[in-house]
Amino acid sequence: MLANDLELARFNMVAQQIRPNEVIDERVLESLQAVPRERFVSDEYCKLAFADVEIPIGEGEVMMKPLLEARMLQALQVEADDSVLEIGTGSGFITACLARLGGVVTSYEIHPALSKAASDRLTALETKHVELVTGDALNASLAPDTFKVIAVTGSLPTYSESLEMLLAPGGRMFVVVGEAPAMTAMLVTRNDDGEIWKENLFETVVPALHNAPQPSHFTF
Template sequence: MSALNVEQARFNMVEQQVRPWDVLDFRVLDTLRAVRREDFVPQALRAQAFSDVMLPIGHGQVMMPPVVEGRMLQALAVQPGEQVLEIGTGTGFTAACLAHMGGQVTSVDIFPAFIEAARARLPGVTLATGDASAGWDDGKRYDVIAITGAMAEVPESYRLKLNDGGRLFVIVGEAPIMQALLITREGEDSWACESLFETCLPHLIHAEPKPDFTF
């Protein structure tokens, strides 16, 4: 696409896809305009960078559709200086958006290839490789946790990693209908859970539903 067509496609993504899906936070809309999504899409799929679809990125993983990214960013409402943990780096686009909103981002992925490819795209983001399907034990609490792949259920360890007032975004359940949840820590032993919308994403590795056993 020409530079003009890219900017028109970006405008259309924000104004015709994301905003109509009740994403009205100007900071989120500005972030989606500013972070060059096409730079985070696999080269063969750059023409689809602004399409309202999941894009495959390898290893059975996907980039979330822009509308889901927008709703997630709006729900998490990252404030400058907040400590942010992302589980599922992928191409790095979501981490870049979280950082653009002012978060101090740590991003984790189970696939070393994703982390290595993301390093050049994510200056200022702390990157780590590991299996975080059951939690991420780095001894820290966070203001924001974004889990960018689906999970069969939310590990208790992620609730406990939130600071008071901290927010956790996660998609739970099984295909074809999953729930996007926002979990907010209201005190040392108190959490609120809000169901945001229905969607469907591939599960994080090792976070898939366990098969039922029959005898």
């Protein structure tokens, strides 16, 4: 696509898909305009970079639809100095947006090939304050009370309370819980007294994280 076509497609993504669906946080909208989404997809999918579709990125994984990415970023209310944990680096696009909005981003990706590809893209764009880790964040040894923001980019068939322990006081976590066709996007917050609050935001469908705990299905 020509540069002018890319910019028009980017503008239309924000103006027609995202802003009309109650995403009004100007910092989020600016980050989606500034981070070149087309650089995070393979050449064969360049024309779909701004479309309202999930885009394959390899290893059986997909890039979220732009509106879901925007709603997640808005819900998290990322501040400039926030420590951020991303579970599922994927293409690296959300990683770049989080780095633009917040402080240091620690991003885990279980697939080495995806982590390497994301690293190459982020390095080429000179993205700062990002630490990429190849590994399973759900089973990593992470210090409690560490992160002000946790972005879980794949769904969890069952909710994991262990992730709550990673939230610092005042922290926020976005996670999609459930199994298709009934999944719920949730905002989990921890107040200054350590109390956990959960808010159901909207219904959606997102592929599950690799190695996510599976629910028990009883048969009789």
